[in-house]
Amino acid sequence: MADKKLGAYICKGCGIGDRLNADQLAMIATREGKVAFAKQHDFLCSQDGIAMIQADVDGGEVTHMAIAACSRRAKTEAFSFDNVAIGRANLREGVIWVRPDTDEAKETTQEMADDYIRMVCAEIKYMELPENSGEQERNDRILVVGGGITGMTAALESAKAGYSVSIVEKSENLGGMAARHFKRIPVVAPFAAPQDTGVEALIAQIESNDKVTVHLKSTLASTSGAPGRFEAEINKEGSNVTEKFGAIVQATGFNPYDANQLSHLAYGSTPDVVDQLGLEKLAKEANGGAIKRPSDGKEVQSVLFVQCAGQRSDKEGELPYCSGHCCLTSIKQALYFKNQNPQVDTIIAFSDLRTPGAGGEDFYRAGQDNGVTFTKSQVKEVTANGGSLTVKMQDLILDEETSTDVDLVVLATGMVPNSGVNIDDVQTEDENGQPVEPKPRYDANDAILKLDYRQGPDIPQLVHGFTDSHYICFPYETRRTGIYSAGPVRRPMDMKQAQDDAAGAAMKAIQALENAAQGRAAHPRSGDLSFPDFRKEGCTQCKRCTVECPFGAINEDEQRYPQFNEGRCRRCGTCMGACPVRVISFKNYSVDSVGQQIKAVDVPEEFDEKPRILVLACENDAYPALDMAGMNHMEYSAFVRIIPVRCLGSVNTIFVTDALNSGYDGVMLMGCRKDEDYQCHFVKGSELAHIRMSKVDDTLKQLNLETERVQIFEIAITDIDRVPTIINDMADTIEKIGMSPFKF
Amino acid sequence: MSDLNTQMKERYRNNFLREVTANVEEGEWVRMCMQCGVCAGSCPMGPHWEHPPQEIFMMIRANKRDEVLGSSSMWFCTSCYNCIARCPRGLPITHIMHGLAHYGKRLGIAPKEQPTVKFSQKFWDNLYKKGRVNELKLGLALYFMNGIGEGIKTSLKMQKIGLGMWKTKRMTPVEMVGGHGCKDIKGFHAILDKARQIEEAKAAQFSG
Numbered sequence: 001m002a003d004k005k006l007g008a009y010i011c012k013g014c015g016i017g018d019r020l021n022a023d024q025l026a027m028i029a030t031r032e033g034k035v036a037f038a039k040q041h042d043f044l045c046s047q048d049g050i051a052m053i054q055a056d057v058d059g060g061e062v063t064h065m066a067i068a069a070c071s072r073r074a075k076t077e078a079f080s081f082d083n084v085a086i087g088r089a090n091l092r093e094g095v096i097w098v099r100p101d102t103d104e105a106k107e108t109t110q111e112m113a114d115d116y117i118r119m120v121c122a123e124i125k126y127m128e129l130p131e132n133s134g135e136q137e138r139n140d141r142i143l144v145v146g147g148g149i150t151g152m153t154a155a156l157e158s159a160k161a162g163y164s165v166s167i168v169e170k171s172e173n174l175g176g177m178a179a180r181h182f183k184r185i186p187v188v189a190p191f192a193a194p195q196d197t198g199v200e201a202l203i204a205q206i207e208s209n210d211k212v213t214v215h216l217k218s219t220l221a222s223t224s225g226a227p228g229r230f231e232a233e234i235n236k237e238g239s240n241v242t243e244k245f246g247a248i249v250q251a252t253g254f255n256p257y258d259a260n261q262l263s264h265l266a267y268g269s270t271p272d273v274v275d276q277l278g279l280e281k282l283a284k285e286a287n288g289g290a291i292k293r294p295s296d297g298k299e300v301q302s303v304l305f306v307q308c309a310g311q312r313s314d315k316e317g318e319l320p321y322c323s324g325h326c327c328l329t330s331i332k333q334a335l336y337f338k339n340q341n342p343q344v345d346t347i348i349a350f351s352d353l354r355t356p357g358a359g360g361e362d363f364y365r366a367g368q369d370n371g372v373t374f375t376k377s378q379v380k381e382v383t384a385n386g387g388s389l390t391v392k393m394q395d396l397i398l399d400e401e402t403s404t405d406v407d408l409v410v411l412a413t414g415m416v417p418n419s420g421v422n423i424d425d426v427q428t429e430d431e432n433g434q435p436v437e438p439k440p441r442y443d444a445n446d447a448i449l450k451l452d453y454r455q456g457p458d459i460p461q462l463v464h465g466f467t468d469s470h471y472i473c474f475p476y477e478t479r480r481t482g483i484y485s486a487g488p489v490r491r492p493m494d495m496k497q498a499q500d501d502a503a504g505a506a507m508k509a510i511q512a513l514e515n516a517a518q519g520r521a522a523h524p525r526s527g528d529l530s531f532p533d534f535r536k537e538g539c540t541q542c543k544r545c546t547v548e549c550p551f552g553a554i555n556e557d558e559q560r561y562p563q564f565n566e567g568r569c570r571r572c573g574t575c576m577g578a579c580p581v582r583v584i585s586f587k588n589y590s591v592d593s594v595g596q597q598i599k600a601v602d603v604p605e606e607f608d609e610k611p612r613i614l615v616l617a618c619e620n621d622a623y624p625a626l627d628m629a630g631m632n633h634m635e636y637s638a639f640v641r642i643i644p645v646r647c648l649g650s651v652n653t654i655f656v657t658d659a660l661n662s663g664y665d666g667v668m669l670m671g672c673r674k675d676e677d678y679q680c681h682f683v684k685g686s687e688l689a690h691i692r693m694s695k696v697d698d699t700l701k702q703l704n705l706e707t708e709r710v711q712i713f714e715i716a717i718t719d720i721d722r723v724p725t726i727i728n729d730m731a732d733t734i735e736k737i738g739m740s741p742f743k744f
Numbered sequence: 745m746s747d748l749n750t751q752m753k754e755r756y757r758n759n760f761l762r763e764v765t766a767n768v769e770e771g772e773w774v775r776m777c778m779q780c781g782v783c784a785g786s787c788p789m790g791p792h793w794e795h796p797p798q799e800i801f802m803m804i805r806a807n808k809r810d811e812v813l814g815s816s817s818m819w820f821c822t823s824c825y826n827c828i829a830r831c832p833r834g835l836p837i838t839h840i841m842h843g844l845a846h847y848g849k850r851l852g853i854a855p856k857e858q859p860t861v862k863f864s865q866k867f868w869d870n871l872y873k874k875g876r877v878n879e880l881k882l883g884l885a886l887y888f889m890n891g892i893g894e895g896i897k898t899s900l901k902m903q904k905i906g907l908g909m910w911k912t913k914r915m916t917p918v919e920m921v922g923g924h925g926c927k928d929i930k931g932f933h934a935i936l937d938k939a940r941q942i943e944e945a946k947a948a949q950f951s952g
Contacts, residue, residue, distance in 0.1 A: 302757065347756045353778075365833075368776050373756050373805045376779055397779055397802040404755035 006035040006124060007062035008117070009053060011044035011069035011091070019096040020113045025068060028114050033121025033600075035066065044069050045078040057081050064127060066120040068113075071627045072644065085127040085588060089113075089120040093630030094642060098724070100635055108610070108638035115601045115641055122600035128587040130530035135566045137229045138517035139246035140164065142509050145448065147214065148176020149495050150487030151251035152202045153502035154509075158249075159211040161510055166213045166243055167206070168220060168234055174206060175199045176253055178495055182283035182336065185328045187496045191359030192366040193339065194332045197495070223248070224452040226553075226567030227482030228516030246513030247482045249505045250459065250467065252448055254415040254488035261317050262310050265411055266382040271295050272389055273382060273409045275309075276329050283336045290340055293408045296387075302345040302406040303337060304391050305330040306379045311414035312351070319414040321464055325494035326412035327354050331367040333410060338370040347406070349377040349393055357496060377402075382409050415492045417465045419485075420448035423456025451480070455552035459483060463676070466491050469683055474523060476505040479551050479683055481522050481568045482512045516567045524570070524620065524681045525646070530586040531566040532575055538583035545575035545584060550649070550684035572682035573650025577689065582654060591652055594643060598655060601641050603663040606743045611639045611665035611734045615727070616651050619644040620681045622670035622715040625723050636724040637731035640668075648672070648712075649685025653692055656710055657699060663743035665734045668727070669693060669712040679716060686714070706737045760809045763950040767943070769843030773835045777801040783827035783837050793817040797827060797837050800844070813848035819860040821845070851947060862889055872936065875926030880919040 008029040012022050017040075026038035041049045044067070056062045067079055068089035079086065091113050099109040142158045144151045147169030155165040173179065183194035206212050221233040221240055230245040259267040259275045266273045271294035274282065282291050290299040307327060311319040327350065334346035348367075353374065355364045368374065381392040385405065392403045421442035430436050440456070447457035459467040459478045467485045469477050476484040486505035487498040512522050521528035545562050546554040553568035554575065562575075576584045582591045594616075604610040617623045623644045629636070645651055648671030656667050671686035672679040680686040693712045700707050713726055764771040777798065784796030795803065795817040803812050818841045827837040848854040854861050866885045871877050887902070888895030909915040926932055 304756075345757045364778070365776065368778075371758055371761070371775060373758060373761070373775075374779070375756060375802070375805065395802070395806065397799060398806060402755055402806070404757070 003063070004125070005061060005063045006033075006066070006121070007056060007064075008033065008035045008038040008066040008068060008121065009044055009049075010038060010040045010117075011049070011067070012040055013043040013045070014070065014092050015096055016069070016091050017042065019099075019101060020091065020110055024110070025091075025113060025117050028117050029066065029068075029121055032118055033066070034125075035121055036062075045075045050078055053079075053081065057084055063129075064124040066117070066124050068117055068120065071630070073624060073627055083129065085124055085129050087120040087124040087127065089116040090627075090642075091116060093627045097630040097633055098636050099638055105638065111602075111610075112638050112641075118600040118602065119597040119641065119643070122596040123593050126590060126592040126596050130528075130587040132519050132529070133531055133566050136517055136519045139228055139230075139244055139513060141166065141243070141245045142506070142513070143168065143230065143232055143243070143245040143248045144251060145220065145248065146176065146251035146253055146487075146489075147171075147174040147216070148251060148253045148487065148498075149178035149197075149199060149202065150253065150498040150502045151176070151249070152206050153499045154249045154251055154486055154506045155212045156202070156205055156209065157503045157506040158510065159209050161506070162211075163246075163510060163513075164211045164213075166215060166234075166245070168215045168218045168232075170217070170219050172217050174203045174214065174216070177277075180277055180284075181280045181495075182287075183332065184495050185325070185332050185357075186359055186363060189359065189362075190366075191362035194335055220448065220450050222450045222452055226516070226565040227512045227522070228567050230482065246516065247509035248449070248484070249502075249509050250449065250478070250483060250485045250489060251487045251502060251505070252418045252420070252489045254492070255418050257310055257319060257413040257416050259310065259411055259413050262411060262413070264381055265306060265309060265379065265409070266384055266389065267411060270384040270389070272384070272407065273411065275411045275413045276326065276333065279333050279336075279410045283333070286336075286340075288340065291337060291408075298407065300337065300344060300407045302347070303334070303408040303410060304347045304349060304379075304389075304404065304406045305334060305410045305412060306382075306391075307348065307350040307353075307412045309379075309411035309413050311412075319416070319464070321414070321492065322354065323414035323492035324354070324356060324497075325492065326414070328357070328360060328363060328494060330410065330412050331355070331363055331372065334367060334372040335370060338372060342371060345373070345406075346371075347373045347375060347404070349375050349379050349391075351376065351378060351396070357494070415488050417467070417489045418448070419461060419465050419467045419489050420458035421446050421456075422461055422465065423458055424460065449483070451552075452555075453480070453552045454546055454555045455549075459485065460552075470678075473679075473681070476501070476508045477523060481551055481553065481570060482509070482516065484508045484512070519566065521569070521571045525572075528571045530571060530588050531569055532564045532571075532573075532584050532586060533590075534562065534564060535583040536561060538581050540581055542580060544578045544580065548574055548578045548649075548684070548688055550574060550682050570682060572647040572685055573645070574647065574682060574685050574688060577648075577650040577652045577685075577692070579652065582652060589646060589650075591654065594645065594655060595658055597643050598659050598664075599662055601662075601664075603743055606739045606741075609739075611731070611739055612663070613637070613640045613666040613668060613727070613730055613734065614655075614659045614664050615640050615642040615668045615670060616645050616648070616655065617642055617670040618648050618672055618686070618715070619646060621672050621679065621717040622713075622719075622723070624717050625715055625719050626670075628720045629724050632720060634721070634724045636727040639665075639731055639734075640727055647680065647682045647685035648689035649680075649682055651689055651692075653696060653699075656693070656696055660700075660703065660705060660709065660740065661742055663740055665709065665740045666730050667710045668730055669710075670715045670723070671712070673714045673716065679714075703742075705740070705742075708733050708737060709740070754807050756805065757807050758805075759950075760807045760812070761805055763809070764804050764844070764847075767947055767950070768840065768847045770836045770839040771843055773840060774801050774804050776833050777835060778833055780832060782830050782832060783835075786826040786830045788824060788826065789820045789822065793820040797841065800841075810853060812844065813851060813853040814855060815848075816855045816858045816861075818842070818845040818848070819854070819858050847947075850943065859889070872933075873925075874923060875929055875932040876924055878919055878923040880915055880917070881923065 022040050029035050029038035064085045066087045070092040071090045072088035095113045140163050142165045144155045144167045147167045158165050179199045184197045186195045218236040221235040223232045225231045233240050233242050337344040376396045377393040379393045383390050388405045425441045427439045444457050450457050462468045468490045469479045484505040486501040555563045557563040674687040697707050781798045784798045821841040870882045887898040
């Protein structure tokens with residue numbers, strides 16, 4: 001867009017006109033903000049107001065507009081115009097609602113509004129309309145890795161929605177772990193008895209569906225590209241075929257925990273101690289008849305199930321987490337016995353019975369009703385005892401040590417995610433603690449996806465090897481855009497949950513490939529058309545952007561320059577914040593569009609006793625919290641100037657140094673929680689911002705400034721009461737330590 | 745193998761649970777307890793007895809027959825129905841407690857010197873005799889339950905109330921000799937004896 005036509009619209013509704021001098025705001029916009037015109041309206045979001053703006057847009061009067069009204073989070077539908085860049089000045093939630101309506105406060109409140117007008121005018125001057133990069137492709141094929149119940153369901157759900165699918169399965173059959181089960185936990189009312197797994201029916205549906213291609217005995221040799229243009233090399237018994245995909249669903253399931261590590265429970269020393277999959281095998285062999293024990297083929301008369309065997313434990317080599325399905329699975333297996341012969345004694349020794357899902361509680365009752373004995377006991381030891389097994393346990397209700405003899409013991413062991421290699425397992429120091437060139441400790445050949453991403457051949461793991469990025473906020477979303485994980489590779493679960501997961505991940509995959517086709521971002525900035533722009537001449541090849549990108553979007557080209565893959569990018573701006581030479585920016589969000597806002601603020605002289613505090617607030621949580629504080633009419637200092645940022649990760653240290661150099665007295669950064677229970681919408685953004693800001697202290701000391709002047713906070717969206725308090729605390733701190741010496 | 749050993753081997757088998765299910769009033773509910781302990785927390789007798797209902801149910805499942813039936817805990821129940829009102833699984837806990845107490849008594853395992861047990865026996869004997877409860881005799885039996893000295897003391901203390909009841913024709917000393925009864929006492933005894941026979945036959949299946 002060669003010709004920028006700037007205009008401002010100032011709303012006087014919602015009390016803005018009564019509290020503020022709108023004529024003065026309009027004058028500032030035209031004189032200082034250098035916009036061509038500044039129109040005032042009594043009720044800008046009304047039909048009449050919108051029509052006025054639309055007429056200017058249609059008439060070519062304005063291409064970049066500043067709307068000074070309510071928060072950018074309010075009235076988004078009304079103030080949405082095609083093909084124009086829009087900046088918003090928050091005069092309602094950000095000014096009049098957080099300031100008292102008194103004569104003394106009038107002057108500082110007006111100054112606040114004046115500054116927000118200056119800032120928005122500066123912002124739109126440095127904004128461009130995002131344009132299509134031409135990098136997009138549309139490919140409506142989905143690659144499903146893994147042919148278990150999750151993979152098959154994902155494939156069928158995608159096919160139902162009209163997309164074609166390839167399933168890559170390493171074994172020679174579809175069905176995975178589910179096919180090894182005799183029956184499944186019931187999923188329909190009355191949830192009273194084990195029901196058919198349905199795996200055979202699923203396989204039949206897959207085989208008769210012409211949208212689904214199945215590659216058995218196949219693995220991935222390499223995966224490259226980005227959403228909309230993934231290219232996967234599929235290795236089938238030595239020979240490779242290459243296929244192109246729009247998106248990928250990873251449904252690689254789990255491996256059973258190796259019960260040989262549980263020697264105190266006699267696993268491995270007698271065949272009559274089995275794990276849950278082992279019992280499924282026995283049940284399959286019995287096929288509805290009496291289940292026989294492996295050692296001598298005797299019909300089992302008594303069986304004891306040990307819950308949480310080798311899991312929910314802090315012992316070395318055991319799993320620390322709960323696998324979620326095992327309580328229900330043990331009830332199901334106890335019913336295999338009870339339904340065949342009610343005289344068989346079935347004992348479930350649990351520590352906490354967990355029966356998730358709609359029918360979980362009903363199935364538990366069904367187990368009790370059929371005479372399964374549930375005892376809250378901790379099993380200490382199982383010993384083979386000439387023909388039977390003696391189980392020593394501590395009854396936690398009766399508080400006593402006790403023991404019982406049974407024919408068969410079943411260990412409810414956990415799920416270990418089959419997620420390939422841990423790409424974060426990298427050696428960075430030698431034995432003496434000296435930094436060395438990073439070297440992976442894993443074997444890249446063990447990877448499942450074999451991504452040719454610079455950041456490693458598999459998906460980053462969240463915790464305990466499960467590949468997800470946030471269980472609650474973004475299920476299925478991995479930290480590789482366009483690749484979604486589903487089923488027990490994501491978190492431990494049963495077949496029902498795995499199938500629900502599969503449908504969810506399939507929907508995400510479809511969304512990703514459709515977004516990629518239009519050059520739009522995926523969650524959480526869904527629909528964003530901007531992407532990182534990069535001025536190659538200025539790049540020093542420091543690689544910080546490629547390392548810090550939380551989504552592995554940036555590769556390196558042959559000349560070792562960063563190669564931005566738009567489709568993989570989530571538009572958080574972490575690369576922009578990382579770049580020491582500031583050559584990375586977005587069309588509508590850049591070092592300039594933020595930096596010029598900082599500079600546009602009118603900083604009063606030292607003796608005016610009016611400090612200025614810059615707040616850079618994450619638009620995901622901190623900014624809404626500030627807005628809500630405004631909605632609740634909670635007052636905070638008139639000396640703050642708030643700029644929303646995409647993520648704290650996009651904050652470049654230059655913003656802070658610039659602010660201090662231009663005479664700001666304090667800088668506050670508000671981002672999401674970082675640590676392992678992080679809330680950052682871009683996973684690593686807030687954490688990286690904290691690391692960068694920890695280095696600002698040195699700069700402050702060099703400038704002879706107090707370190708208290710720059711503070712970083714973790715803010716949740718619910719911190720509505722907290723944000724005004726910390727702002728006022730900061731204002732108090734500034735009052736205590738005095739004004740910045742860097743004012744002109 | 746010693747008896748104790750056999751008992752330990754059989755732990756958590758369903759033998760006793762099956763017996764309770766068959767012979768104890770509402771006993772089929774015992775297996776539905778989920779061990780939350782709300783009953784134990786709701787019971788006003790909580791501090792006084794040995795085993796709360798939750799524990800009794802677990803002991804049944806752990807096959808502890810003699811300990812359960814010989815326990816005095818069930819005899820503490822005052823039928824306040826707090827546990828029934830609060831049980832999330834809807835177990836009729838009060839009824840089960842009485843059922844267990846009754847079953848233990850019938851088998852002769854219930855504690856002999858427990859006052860509720862003793863009074864219950866007196867109530868039953870009184871009722872059995874005439875088919876009607878003789879309040880005068882039952883009252884006196886209760887006063888003298890723990891010996892003559894205490895009996896005379898309590899009787900003298902209650903003298904005024906007794907005289908008042910006589911005056912207002914609520915009670916008569918004539919009841920002391922014979923007393924009122926139901927019409928067909930032979931038929932009444934036949935019914936109760938038959939019922940006892942049936943119950944005992946059922947219990948015998950589990951006695952050994």
